[in-house]
Amino acid sequence: MELRKDPVTRSWVVIREGPSKAWPAEHCPLCPGNEHLTPSPTLLTLPENSPAWQVRVFPHFDPLFRIEGETARVADGIYDRMNGVGAHEVIVELRDHDRHLSQASDEEISRVLEAYARRLLDLKKDDRFKYVSVFKNAGAGQEVPHSHSQVAATPFVPRRILHELRSARDYFELKERCLFCDMVRQELKEKTRLVEATDNYLALCPFASRVAYEVWVLPRRHAHCFERDPQASRYRAELAGLLRRSWQRLEQLVPDYHLALHTSPNTLTALERIGYWKSVEDDFHWHFELMPLPQHKPRPYLTKEVYFATVAPEAAAASLRSLPVDS
Ligand SMILES: [Zn+2]
Ligand SMILES: [Zn+2]
Ligand SMILES: [Zn+2]
Numbered sequence: 001m002e003l004r005k006d007p008v009t010r011s012w013v014v015i016r017e018g019p020s021k022a023w024p025a026e027h028c029p030l031c032p033g034n035e036h037l038t039p040s041p042t043l044l045t046l047p048e049n050s051p052a053w054q055v056r057v058f059p060h061f062d063p064l065f066r067i068e069g070e071t072a073r074v075a076d077g078i079y080d081r082m083n084g085v086g087a088h089e090v091i092v093e094l095r096d097h098d099r100h101l102s103q104a105s106d107e108e109i110s111r112v113l114e115a116y117a118r119r120l121l122d123l124k125k126d127d128r129f130k131y132v133s134v135f136k137n138a139g140a141g142q143e144v145p146h147s148h149s150q151v152a153a154t155p156f157v158p159r160r161i162l163h164e165l166r167s168a169r170d171y172f173e174l175k176e177r178c179l180f181c182d183m184v185r186q187e188l189k190e191k192t193r194l195v196e197a198t199d200n201y202l203a204l205c206p207f208a209s210r211v212a213y214e215v216w217v218l219p220r221r222h223a224h225c226f227e228r229d230p231q232a233s234r235y236r237a238e239l240a241g242l243l244r245r246s247w248q249r250l251e252q253l254v255p256d257y258h259l260a261l262h263t264s265p266n267t268l269t270a271l272e273r274i275g276y277w278k279s280v281e282d283d284f285h286w287h288f289e290l291m292p293l294p295q296h297k298p299r300p301y302l303t304k305e306v307y308f309a310t311v312a313p314e315a316a317a318a319s320l321r322s323l324p325v326d327s
Contacts, residue, residue, distance in 0.1 A: 001066075003156065005080040012156040014064055014084060021062035023144050029061075030092045030146035043089060044118055046111045054108060055115045056092045057151075063088035064152065071128050071155040087123055087153040091115050097146050100138075102247035109240035112149070113232075116261060119151050120227035127268045129153040131161060134263075138247075139256030141293060149259070157265050164262065165284060172283035180285030181222050183207075188220075192314045195249065195321055196242060200235045203246045205313035205320070211292050212311035213254050213320065215246055218287035226263040226286040245325040246290060252323050254292035262287050 001016040023029065029037035038058045045053035059067075065086025073082040093101055093112045101109060116134045123132045136149040157165070171179040187193055187204050195203040195215060203217045217239070223229035232239065250257060263286040311319075 001084040003082045003084055007078055011159040023061050028097055028144060028146050030144060030148055031097050032095050044115060046115055054095055055111050057089055057115060057119060060088040060090050060150065065154060082155060085128055085155055089119065089151040091149040091151060093147045093149060099147060101147050102244055102251055106237045106240040106244060109244055110236045113236055113240060117227040117232070120263065123153040124266045124268060128155055129266055130155055130269050131157040131265045133158060134261040136259040138259065141256060141258065161262060165265065165280070168283040169279060172279050178222050178283055178285050180218060180287065184218065184220055193317045195317050196245060198238050198242050200231060201239055201242050203242055205317040207313060209309045209313040209316065210307035211294055212309050213250060213292045213316045215250060215290040216287050217242060217246060218285060223286055224264045224281050224284040226261060229286065243288065248325045249320045249323045250290060250292065253319065256293040258291045258293065260289045262289060
């Protein structure tokens with residue numbers, strides 16, 4: 001397996017031949033009692049020192065990236081390649097096989113958020129990893145029905161994050177303000193795209209939503225790094241509640257979605273080398289993105305290259321606001 005950089009788009013691509021390994025199917029490997037069916041070691045369990053874990057983290061069954069080795073970036077004429085060094089982990093979110101995170105308590109969701117932060121902090125100690133992604137496939141995209149998230153540490157910054165980092169930096173250079181903080185201010189004033197605002201967080205449908213019912217959740221106060229944000233641990237239950245209600249709203253309209261946490265890249269690595277900058281603490285602002293999966297059949301070429309939302313974000317936010325949620 002190797003990573004290759006497309007010199008035209010500057011995106012890294014994973015090249016891995018052969019079939020991917022299936023998750024164990026006979027008994028759910030994510031259920032308590034089946035820990036022996038998962039790759040070792042167990043990387044984290046929460047609550048700590050409790051015989052009955054709620055959250056459990058272990059290496060992925062079929063990792064896209066492997067922890068051993070050097071990244072060993074080499075040039076091949078105009079091309080660049082490197083080894084598929086990284087980490088790929090599974091976070092089991094709940095003990096119960098059939099429960100969704102949207103049905104969990106705020107305390108349980110807080111524990112999942114704590115696991116995100118703990119794995120991010122741990123993996124970012126490794127300066128081979130330039131970025132750590134935390135994401136979740138909910139609904140149709142889910143590999144097994146048991147509720148879980150995934151973590152992937154990569155020796156490159158994924159394309160979407162790189163775009164965001166670059167535009168956040170450019171905006172900051174121009175205005176000396178955080179793009180996301182300005183967005184928060186305008187959305188709070190206009191209110192048309194707000195789904196819900198709590199004391200410290202916002203859920204909104206972004207102005208240029210890529211798909212119908214896209215929702216972002218972000219802190220109202222500036223913070224570039226989720227796992228190091230002191231407010232994030234202090235107000236974790238508040239964030240958990242807002243995420244839970246956002247999932248409950250979304251699931252009534254679009255049951256299949258991706259969740260992605262966008263946080264600062266690993267600032268331990270030589271940032272200049274990969275084209276960023278010292279202002280990342282001031283210009284980036286962590287957030288969650290909830291991206292519903294389009295329900296329709298294979299899309300024609302044009303709508304693959306151009307995002308195409310079938311519901312305007314203002315109408316989407318109005319519908320989401322009107323849906324019932326548990327308090
Ligand atoms: Zn299970
Ligand atoms: Zn900000
Ligand atoms: Zn983002």
